[in-house]
Amino acid sequence: MKCPVCGGDCVDTAHDILLATGQVFSPCPACHGRILDKRAPLKNRFYEPPCTCGKRFIDEVFAHIYVVMVEEGIFSGTEPLAKVGMPLIHPGFVMRVPPYLPARSLVLVSAVVTSEVAVRLVNEVPEVRGVVRSGDFVPGIADPELGVAPRTYDLLAGCDVRASIFPTSSGSLVLYQQQSQIHIEFPRNYNPKIESVERKITLNTQWFVDAACGVGTLGLTAARLGVPHIIMNDAWFSAAFWSAFNISVNSEFLAIDEVVLLRTYEEMKDRPVGRMPEKIAETRGRQSIEVYQGDLADLYRVLPGVPVLTALDLFNKEDAGLIQHITALYREHVSGEVFIP
Ligand SMILES: [Zn+2]
Ligand SMILES: [Zn+2]
Numbered sequence: 001m002k003c004p005v006c007g008g009d010c011v012d013t014a015h016d017i018l019l020a021t022g023q024v025f026s027p028c029p030a031c032h033g034r035i036l037d038k039r040a041p042l043k044n045r046f047y048e049p050p051c052t053c054g055k056r057f058i059d060e061v062f063a064h065i066y067v068v069m070v071e072e073g074i075f076s077g078t079e080p081l082a083k084v085g086m087p088l089i090h091p092g093f094v095m096r097v098p099p100y101l102p103a104r105s106l107v108l109v110s111a112v113v114t115s116e117v118a119v120r121l122v123n124e125v126p127e128v129r130g131v132v133r134s135g136d137f138v139p140g141i142a143d144p145e146l147g148v149a150p151r152t153y154d155l156l157a158g159c160d161v162r163a164s165i166f167p168t169s170s171g172s173l174v175l176y177q178q179q180s181q182i183h184i185e186f187p188r189n190y191n192p193k194i195e196s197v198e199r200k201i202t203l204n205t206q207w208f209v210d211a212a213c214g215v216g217t218l219g220l221t222a223a224r225l226g227v228p229h230i231i232m233n234d235a236w237f238s239a240a241f242w243s244a245f246n247i248s249v250n251s252e253f254l255a256i257d258e259v260v261l262l263r264t265y266e267e268m269k270d271r272p273v274g275r276m277p278e279k280i281a282e283t284r285g286r287q288s289i290e291v292y293q294g295d296l297a298d299l300y301r302v303l304p305g306v307p308v309l310t311a312l313d314l315f316n317k318e319d320a321g322l323i324q325h326i327t328a329l330y331r332e333h334v335s336g337e338v339f340i341p
Helices: 014-020 058-071 115-124 192-200 217-224 237-249 265-269 296-302 320-333
Strands: 086-089 106-110 128-133 154-158 161-168 171-178 207-210 229-234 258-261 278-284 288-293 309-311
Touching: 014 161, 014 171, 058 086, 058 106, 058 115, 115 128, 115 154, 128 161, 161 192, 161 217, 171 217, 171 237, 192 217, 192 309, 207 217, 217 229, 217 237, 229 237, 229 296, 237 258, 237 265, 237 278, 237 288, 288 296, 296 320
Parallel strands: 106 128, 207 229, 207 309, 229 288
Antiparallel strands: 086 106, 128 154, 161 171, 258 278, 278 288
């Protein structure tokens, strides 16, 4: 599979990703790594190179990045190691012990990095896959009513496409996303949203709507459970695009023959916020999965005239009044149960 963002080989099928997870972050007998205090500065500006097996303990990779940041004048050497940034591992899943990282398995999200240093990190630190400069906001659409223009982080070097593995009762899902464009969600052993979708779905569920689908976690959970008709929607281009892409990634778990992408990544990037729902992907085969990009207030226009089970996973969960308002608007036109996962 070709990466839609960089054209490289950063994406694989769920099959290949899941096959590799058993050993991907395990050390070889020769691997060794120091556990470093993340709240303290790095001592002696020293780091170990990767092992001959190609892996290196995550703290040692952070030490390497820290040294580059000191050499480049971003750090004076008194900053704590954690100031380097947030590591996002590819593929991300629940780990019992810190990982030994193989090449190109780390997307660094950093508030302090510059473009020049990002290029150096991608060229010199083999584990780094991409470098993203973060801001003090959540990337993507933060306002479900689409009144506030979305903001994104900056991909400075490499590629920031990576996958997370989410366990469901019917098996794992592999979900890709572009880290500069969307909020960061970590896989956990217990995922209350996935569980609430699994509780709501019965053998009688014919239609499932993931009305604010993000990268497709809940819609694909329903699809993995065998619901015959799934509709996913998100106003944000990056969410809708990756939902569609993630159907392909996980297609072996689904009763589909083909995923038809009706829009390219570039076309969607040119229309970052969708208003009137536009279909961007659909499947052929026994299971029908459609992805739309649009305002969920208008989603009823493309829904079937039968009761549907709708998950409304909105970003601003703490604003109860807003959630109620949006849910009420949606219910005016759509029959069937609506739930907040
Ligand atoms: Zn890529
Ligand atoms: Zn090793």
